[in-house]
Each structure stands twice: as structure tokens, then as C-alpha cells.
Amino acid sequence: MANGVILGGGAAAAGKAVRDLVCIVCPVGCRLRAALSGGETLVEGQGCPRGREYAMAELTAPMRTLPTTVRVRKGFLPRLPVRTAAPIPKEDLLRCMEAVRRIEVTAPVAMGEVLVENLCGTGVALVATRSMPALD
Ligand code: SF4
Numbered sequence: 001m002a003n004g005v006i007l008g009g010g011a012a013a014a015g016k017a018v019r020d021l022v023c024i025v026c027p028v029g030c031r032l033r034a035a036l037s038g039g040e041t042l043v044e045g046q047g048c049p050r051g052r053e054y055a056m057a058e059l060t061a062p063m064r065t066l067p068t069t070v071r072v073r074k075g076f077l078p079r080l081p082v083r084t085a086a087p088i089p090k091e092d093l094l095r096c097m098e099a100v101r102r103i104e105v106t107a108p109v110a111m112g113e114v115l116v117e118n119l120c121g122t123g124v125a126l127v128a129t130r131s132m133p134a135l136d
Contacts, residue, residue: 063087075107085125107134
């Protein structure tokens with residue numbers, strides 16, 4: 001049903017909150033138009049079924065992987081690239097960034113090493129995305 005729905009002015013006029021999105025699941029970046037209607041997510045513009053899943057998540061419970069860096073003591077470089085091991089709720093990103101900003105690790109660190117088991121109660125780990133040798 002959703003693929004054939006026209007979410008133009010008619011949807012907006014009907015009181016549906018229409019959202020224009022860019023699908024970030026793959027590099028194609030399809031431009032999506034989505035709305036919630038009676039518990040159903042109406043989506044158009046997707047090049048494949050994953051676009052519909054992405055739009056549904058964006059309208060109901062958006063999630064994001066958090067890529068960032070932390071300070072490193074005695075490391076070859078001053079900062080270590082890290083990311084969450086899985087997507088976390090988008091609404092938790094700022095709170096998690098505040099926590100990550102206070103983290104300092106000591107080299108050496110191995111790629112994939114878990115630095116925080118449960119980041120801010122999200123149930124998701126923070127992991128190193130590269131190895132960091134110690135300075136001699
Ligand atoms: S809808 Fe499918 S093809 Fe389009 S960007 Fe998303 S994943 Fe890629």
C-alpha cells in the first residue's frame with residue numbers, strides 16, 4: 001500500500017505530518033517522503049525495501065551510531081577514534097557525547113577493544129575503531 005501512496009499536498013492537507021528524508025542506509029541516498037497515518041507508515045521514493053524500514057524508524061524511534069574520538073594518554077596520537085558498537089537512540093546522542101568527552105584511555109589500545117561496556121545506560125558498548133600503540 002505504501003509504495004503507491006502520493007504524499008503530496010493532499011497528505012499535508014489531511015493533517016498528516018509529512019517528513020522529507022534522505023535515506024542513509026546505502027550510498028544511493030534516495031529522497032523519501034514519509035508520514036504516519038492511523039498507525040501505518042506511508043513512504044514513497046524508496047529504491048528498495050530498506051528505505052521503508054529506515055523511514056519507519058525515523059518517524060517512530062530514530063537510531064544512530066555515534067562515531068567520535070576520545071583522549072589517549074601515552075599514545076602515538078593524541079586522540080583515538082571510537083564508535084558505539086550498535087546504533088543508539090538519537091535522543092541519547094548528546095548525553096552520550098558529554099560522557100565520551102570525559103573519557104581518557106591509556107595506550108596501547110587494540111582495534112575493537114571495548115572501552116565502555118554500557119554507554120550511558122543504552123546497553124551499547126563504546127569500542128575503539130583503530131589500534132593505538134604506546135609511545136616508546
Ligand atoms: S531506499 Fe534502498 S536504494 Fe535507496 S538509499 Fe535507501 S537503502 Fe539505498
